[in-house]
Amino acid sequence: MLFGKRFKKISLMVIFLISLAIPVHAEETAKINFADTAWIMVSSALVMLMLPGLALFYGGMVRRKNVLSTIMQSFVPLGVITIQWVFFGYSLAFGEDIGNFIGGLDKAFLSGMDMHTVNGTIPAFLFCMFQLMFAIITVALISGGIAERIEFKAYIVFIVVWSTVVYDPICHWVWGGGWLGDMGALDFAGGTVVHISSGVAALAAALALKTRKGFPGRLMIPHSLPFTLLGAGLLWFGWFGFNAGSALGANESAVLAFTNTQIASGAGMLGWMGMEYFKMGKASALGAASGVIAGLVGITPAAGFVEPLWAMVIGVVAGVVCYLAVIVKMRMGYDDSLDAFGIHGVGGIWGALATGLFVTVGGSGMLAGNFKQVGIQLVGIAAAAIYSFVVTYALVVLIEKTMGFRVNAESEEVGLDNSQHGETGYNLV
Numbered sequence: 001m002l003f004g005k006r007f008k009k010i011s012l013m014v015i016f017l018i019s020l021a022i023p024v025h026a027e028e029t030a031k032i033n034f035a036d037t038a039w040i041m042v043s044s045a046l047v048m049l050m051l052p053g054l055a056l057f058y059g060g061m062v063r064r065k066n067v068l069s070t071i072m073q074s075f076v077p078l079g080v081i082t083i084q085w086v087f088f089g090y091s092l093a094f095g096e097d098i099g100n101f102i103g104g105l106d107k108a109f110l111s112g113m114d115m116h117t118v119n120g121t122i123p124a125f126l127f128c129m130f131q132l133m134f135a136i137i138t139v140a141l142i143s144g145g146i147a148e149r150i151e152f153k154a155y156i157v158f159i160v161v162w163s164t165v166v167y168d169p170i171c172h173w174v175w176g177g178g179w180l181g182d183m184g185a186l187d188f189a190g191g192t193v194v195h196i197s198s199g200v201a202a203l204a205a206a207l208a209l210k211t212r213k214g215f216p217g218r219l220m221i222p223h224s225l226p227f228t229l230l231g232a233g234l235l236w237f238g239w240f241g242f243n244a245g246s247a248l249g250a251n252e253s254a255v256l257a258f259t260n261t262q263i264a265s266g267a268g269m270l271g272w273m274g275m276e277y278f279k280m281g282k283a284s285a286l287g288a289a290s291g292v293i294a295g296l297v298g299i300t301p302a303a304g305f306v307e308p309l310w311a312m313v314i315g316v317v318a319g320v321v322c323y324l325a326v327i328v329k330m331r332m333g334y335d336d337s338l339d340a341f342g343i344h345g346v347g348g349i350w351g352a353l354a355t356g357l358f359v360t361v362g363g364s365g366m367l368a369g370n371f372k373q374v375g376i377q378l379v380g381i382a383a384a385a386i387y388s389f390v391v392t393y394a395l396v397v398l399i400e401k402t403m404g405f406r407v408n409a410e411s412e413e414v415g416l417d418n419s420q421h422g423e424t425g426y427n428l429v
Contacts, residue, residue, distance in 0.1 A: 043245025065415025145202025191301025199345020268295015271319020
């Protein structure tokens with residue numbers, strides 16, 4: 001009898017403790033939205049796929065003696081920047097704000113995070129990995145401006161330092177609690193943070209390292225346009241994660257960004273091909289691929305902020321202005337090898353400005369009479385462009401004068417595949 005009473009008391013106590021534990025567990029899991037988590041996991045993988053896409057896009061446009069080196073310049077950031085990001089890059093971009101300029105080191109080595117830590121409606125680890133993919137592709141884009149003439153080991157040093165002193169601060173300014181975000185600058189998926197910073201950096205590096213041997217007189221035609229078109233297709237596919245994933249959830253904003261991404265890229269292709277028909281009477285495969293990327297770049301900052309018909313306008317104009325930027329390059333004589341500035345820099349500037357002109361979702365711009373937003377966008381454009389250009393130019397000159405950034409004439413003539421990697425891209429008899 002006594003045993004029965006004790007057993008009853010113990011049973012009631014166990015049931016009571018279980019009843020307490022259930023609400024606690026529910027409260028913890030309620031913070032994570034599993035649909036959002038699944039979508040951002042997929043989006044992160046899509047953005048990662050853009051790196052091999054970029055490698056093929058750039059690799060096809062260089063001469064065959066430089067195909068491996070060019071692909072490596074897009075491939076190696078996947079390893080190098082991942083480690084930089086975990087060590088301190090993520091913390092500099094998204095850590096505790098210091099002076100509205102940079103994040104602190106409170107999140108260095110992912111400190112304070114575990115598998116249960118939440119950022120919004122997704123795990124903090126996932127937010128960190130999604131943002132990592134942006135950091136990786138940004139430095140890889142710069143290689144397009146300096147392809148076919150750089151030392152590989154110097155390039156590795158460059159991308160680590162550049163990501164630390166240029167990308168991480170600009171990312172913090174806009175997305176991490178810095179001064180541009182506080183001012184109200186709009187950048188849905190990276191027009192300012194990714195494309196302006198990398199495109200302008202490519203221009204600065206190209207100017208600092210001077211032109212390739214024989215440029216512009218020697219013919220330097222793409223060795224494999226099928227590579228380039230395949231790369232453009234992979235970039236197009238991955239860009240849905242880049243833009244729609246930036247909604248950080250499976251929601252209406254993601255759907256709008258997804259829709260605008262497709263519309264703008266198609267319009268960009270038509271804008272570029274239209275200019276080619278007007279100037280030369282025929283459209284090229286390289287032009288079609290370039291137009292797609294121009295449209296994608298143009299819509300990136302506005303993807304979740306504008307209606308679809310305005311996305312079409314942004315895409316068409318991006319195709320036209322980026323085509324004109326490439327023409328101007330040839331006339332001015334600077335050697336932006338693969339038009340990283342002409343497409344990403346110019347396209348990013350147009351997209352950031354267009355966001356202020358046409359925003360009607362989640363904000364207001366010129367269409368609603370809010371010209372202040374246009375001014376804020378211009379401040380963001382100028383700040384990112386000037387900061388990226390000045391710091392990048394100084395960094396490239398410093399590396400060149402210390403360890404050497406540009407290959408010597410003999411190595412350049414032989415080709416970077418052989419001189420930098422001891423390999424050749426093609427061994428066909």
